[in-house]
Amino acid sequence: DAKTTQPPSMDCAEGRAANLPCNHSTISGNEYVYWYRQIHSQGPQYIIHGLKNNETNEMASLIITEDRKSSTLILPHATLRDTAVYYCIVTSGTYKYIFGTGTRLKVLA
């Protein structure tokens, strides 16, 4: 079973920040949090990952709570092309991603 829980769907206005939450209350100390997104008919696209500290790259920011039991992916200025299913995955060095149900983000014009 997936170790993460995400809301099934969210809407966001174009140009606004999209904040996608993920609960991973059973995360272990050596497990990383990964975020991917999947646009229709394409493979999952890597966005960002982190262990303890907040991370930022050209696509997004990842905020991990101090107790590491939850995280938030932030898309700072959502565009229509950000409409996708977003997956939060918790994994250690076991070569195994267990995908949860993800959040279907719809960016509205």
Add this chain to the structure above:
Amino acid sequence: DAMVIQNPRYQVTQFGKPVTLSCSQTLNHNVMYWYQQKSSQAPKLLFHYYDKDFNNEADTPDNFQSRRPNTSFCFLDIRSPGLGDAAMYLCATSTDTWQGNQPQHFGDGTRLSIL
């Protein structure tokens, strides 16, 4: 650009007729994965190769097999496809993830239809 390439993007086969899906990578990653994604569901890992070492998931049906002749290529063989095997098949690669801090890179998948 370095990438993971899956061919073909769409594959149609007949019920019970063996089919092979292919994946190639230019990333020189030592780990390769195959996932199955059924309609409106999340991807599910079938198996992975760590170099030439094959690792099957416990619940992967025997009908699914894989070959990795070299670092760059990996194949998914479905010996006798059933209607329930219609799905998107995703290939992914990564470097050694023993620390868990190397992302997987996915191809765009092959959508398999069974007639």
